[in-house]
Amino acid sequence: MKILYAGAITFLHRGGFWWSVTLAGLTPLLWLLWRAASGGLGVDPVNTINNVTGRAALITLFLSLSCTPLSAIFGFRRALTVRKSLGLMAFLYASLHLLNFVGLDYGLNLKLIVQDALLNKPYILAGGLAFLLLLPLAITSTRGWMKRLGKRWKQLHRLVYVVGVLAVLHFFWQAKVAERWEPMAYAVLLALLLLVRIPQIRRKLSVRSPKAVNMAARADRTLQQFE
Amino acid sequence: MIKILPSEITPEHVYLNRRKFMAAAGAAVGSLALAACSTAPLTGRGATIVEDKPSAATVRRAQNLPPALAHTEPTAGADRDELGDPLNKFEEITNYNNFYEFSTNKEAVAVEAAKFNPYPWQVKVTGLVNNPFVIDIDDIYKRYTQEERIYRLRCVEAWSMVIPWVGFPLASLLKDADPKSAAKYVKFVTVYRPEEMRGQRMNILEWPYQEGLRIDEAMHPLTILATGMYGKPLTNQQGAPIRLVVPWKYGFKSIKSIVTIELTEEMPATTWSTAAPHEYGFYANVNPTVDHPRWSQASERRIGEFGRRPTLMFNGYAEEVAHLYKGMDLRRSY
Numbered sequence: 001m002k003i004l005y006a007g008a009i010t011f012l013h014r015g016g017f018w019w020s021v022t023l024a025g026l027t028p029l030l031w032l033l034w035r036a037a038s039g040g041l042g043v044d045p046v047n048t049i050n051n052v053t054g055r056a057a058l059i060t061l062f063l064s065l066s067c068t069p070l071s072a073i074f075g076f077r078r079a080l081t082v083r084k085s086l087g088l089m090a091f092l093y094a095s096l097h098l099l100n101f102v103g104l105d106y107g108l109n110l111k112l113i114v115q116d117a118l119l120n121k122p123y124i125l126a127g128g129l130a131f132l133l134l135l136p137l138a139i140t141s142t143r144g145w146m147k148r149l150g151k152r153w154k155q156l157h158r159l160v161y162v163v164g165v166l167a168v169l170h171f172f173w174q175a176k177v178a179e180r181w182e183p184m185a186y187a188v189l190l191a192l193l194l195l196v197r198i199p200q201i202r203r204k205l206s207v208r209s210p211k212a213v214n215m216a217a218r219a220d221r222t223l224q225q226f227e
Numbered sequence: 228m229i230k231i232l233p234s235e236i237t238p239e240h241v242y243l244n245r246r247k248f249m250a251a252a253g254a255a256v257g258s259l260a261l262a263a264c265s266t267a268p269l270t271g272r273g274a275t276i277v278e279d280k281p282s283a284a285t286v287r288r289a290q291n292l293p294p295a296l297a298h299t300e301p302t303a304g305a306d307r308d309e310l311g312d313p314l315n316k317f318e319e320i321t322n323y324n325n326f327y328e329f330s331t332n333k334e335a336v337a338v339e340a341a342k343f344n345p346y347p348w349q350v351k352v353t354g355l356v357n358n359p360f361v362i363d364i365d366d367i368y369k370r371y372t373q374e375e376r377i378y379r380l381r382c383v384e385a386w387s388m389v390i391p392w393v394g395f396p397l398a399s400l401l402k403d404a405d406p407k408s409a410a411k412y413v414k415f416v417t418v419y420r421p422e423e424m425r426g427q428r429m430n431i432l433e434w435p436y437q438e439g440l441r442i443d444e445a446m447h448p449l450t451i452l453a454t455g456m457y458g459k460p461l462t463n464q465q466g467a468p469i470r471l472v473v474p475w476k477y478g479f480k481s482i483k484s485i486v487t488i489e490l491t492e493e494m495p496a497t498t499w500s501t502a503a504p505h506e507y508g509f510y511a512n513v514n515p516t517v518d519h520p521r522w523s524q525a526s527e528r529r530i531g532e533f534g535r536r537p538t539l540m541f542n543g544y545a546e547e548v549a550h551l552y553k554g555m556d557l558r559r560s561y
Contacts, residue, residue: 042322042323042334043318043319043322043323043333043334043530044323044333044386044528044530046528046533047333047386104533104534105528105533105534105535106526106534106535107533107534107535108534109526109534109535112523112525112526112535116518116523116525116526117522117523120518120523121521121522121523123521123522173521174521174522176503177502177503177506178327178331178431178432178502179331179431
């Protein structure tokens with residue numbers, strides 16, 4: 001009871017920025033639910049859910065990946081307060097995306113899913129792998145796991161870069177020639193997000209003094225400990 | 228080019244007698260143009276609509292109107308295909324279209340296509356034929372008996388529908404053109420109107436869209452030119468006013484809004500096999516054992532259902548068409 005109460009209090013104490021970003025991140029889900037309730041998921045609901053959840057997962061994942069550079073390079077430290085929330089939303093959308101595929105699209109036909117899709121089609125494999133790697137990150141996103149894992153937490157969570165690459169490949173490999181521009185755009189964004197993490201590039205880009213960068217890094221560590 | 232008049236090939240008294248017969252038989256009377264006014268429902272697979280009042284078409288052409296009144300209820304002669312599966316709804320069929328000339332978003336095509344005004348429309352039949360001609364869409368309605376055909380449509384993207392087309396065998400039109408013996412293939416070309424078709428202003432595919440069939444495929448009785456659906460004229464998003472329907476091939480073979488039909492000796496280049504040759508071949512027969520490089524073709528999702536159903540060889544028309552591909556390696560000729 002006490003824990004629940006404390007949890008609710010921390011939740012409510014989040015700032016306006018956290019609430020805005022979190023609610024904005026949930027709009028695709030709310031939109032889907034609203035459309036489902038009003039019977040308007042379109043001619044092919046499976047396809048609608050697939051498209052919305054897939055893009056929402058990618059976008060929230062990328063937003064989550066942009067938090068650290070926003071803070072370290074542009075000094076927008078508040079970005080770090082929404083990093084976890086955005087990452088968890090990416091996991092939520094990825095889960096819905098997978099559930100839609102397994103349940104509504106393939107009707108839980110495991111034989112078809114494994115033989116025709118998973119073993120046969122690289123894009124399914126890439127997507128499945130991305131989800132598998134995202135799963136431990138979601139599980140260990142709590143403060144308790146952060147403490148327990150210590151330094152290894154950060155190492156483990158670097159897997160998110162691999163998840164990003166796999167997710168973009170998943171998108172690219174299923175796209176038609178005429179529609180490749182969209183996964184390509186995501187690929188460019190991801191490349192930027194990964195490039196700015198290379199220390200040499202980050203230092204060059206930084207709009208603040210090296211001292212401030214150091215401070216931000218320290219703030220980042222502190223935040224991680226208390227989150 | 229000779230412009231064929233309906234009376235030139237079918238003697239008029241035969242034509243008129245056929246009309247009388249149809250009326251007597253109680254089949255739906257009233258042209259496609261007048262389907263609107265017709266109170267008699269179509270009477271099943273093979274039900275016939277014949278032109279009753281040619282003057283209406285002339286009036287309509289003068290006013291640049293599509294060949295039906297908008298308020299009519301879409302009707303079909305039956306509610307299932309021969310395998311017992313229900314027809315897809317009119318709204319489903321007309322709101323989920325792959326027609327890149329308008330949009331690459333299947334659910335946006337209907338909206339984009341609303342601005343398209345196909346009429347007046349002519350189809351040119353040319354190439355290796357003894358009797359090349361240009362025929363007006365109104366004359367097509369009159370000249371070729373329009374009948375209902377309930378076909379499954381299997382998209383290469385692994386979804387499918389059951390659609391009650393209205394149309395006529397492509398063979399009838401080709402016979403009128405009298406192909407020369409050198410003619411081995413039939414090439415089809417979609418209209419090119421970038422000012423009305425937004426997609427054609429973009430570099431997503433090579434425009435105009437082109438498709439092709441081997442001549443025996445084109446002459447096959449299952450191959451039709453469709454002019455309507457659910458007893459109504461084709462909507463713009465379905466490829467108004469006239470399109471190909473080849474039910475045993477993936478949907479992209481069934482080219483829309485056709486303006487040119489050309490008989491050739493060489494296998495014609497087709498739009499998708501030019502854009503991605505390793506993914507789309509000339510034949511594009513529905514085949515659950517030959518996968519698309521990116522996804523499996525073993526199963527499909529019927530629009531309106533959840534879960535998957537197994538894809539049938541030649542989309543369930545194997546009995547009728549398998550002989551066309553005897554001795555061919557369908558893995559290589561995909």
